[in-house]
Amino acid sequence: QVQLVESGxxxxxxxxxxxLSCVASGNSYNIACMGWFRQGPGKxxxxxxxxxxxxxxxxxxxxxxxxxxxxxxxxxxxDLQMNSLKPExxxxxxxxxxxxxxxxxxxxxxxxxxxxxxxxS
Numbered sequence: 001q002v003q004l005v006e007s008g009x010x011x012x013x014x015x016x017x018x019x020l021s022c023v024a025s026g027n028s029y030n031i032a033c034m035g036w037f038r039q040g041p042g043k044x045x046x047x048x049x050x051x052x053x054x055x056x057x058x059x060x061x062x063x064x065x066x067x068x069x070x071x072x073x074x075x076x077x078x079d080l081q082m083n084s085l086k087p088e089x090x091x092x093x094x095x096x097x098x099x100x101x102x103x104x105x106x107x108x109x110x111x112x113x114x115x116x117x118x119x120x121s
Contacts, residue, residue: 002026002110004095009115016085022078022095033103034078038091085119
């Protein structure tokens with residue numbers, strides 16, 4: 001079993017920045033893809049960014065150029081640097097991880113509890 005714990009969510013003004021972190025623990029043998037999802041008020045869950053083992057990062061169109069995902073394999077952490085935040089970025093942000101087949105198909109087995117990001121105008 002893999003446990004994921006997110007941190008870094010906060011309330012900020014539009015144009016500000018936040019850095020979210022996800023720490024993974026447990027058996028990560030089959031973990032090859034990790035990423036961030038978000039769900040805002042009245043919206044469906046969407047994938048924000050993810051990174052696969054040995055491949056580059058992929059971003060949703062509405063965060064390209066503003067968000068950067070990174071990971072430190074030695075520390076089992078996944079970060080999301082969020083710059084130029086907009087009110088529409090307001091959401092609960094979740095860390096997810098699994099083998100890439102499950103991850104890409106939207107069936108990740110391992111999720112964090114989420115961290116709230118609120119961006120005010």
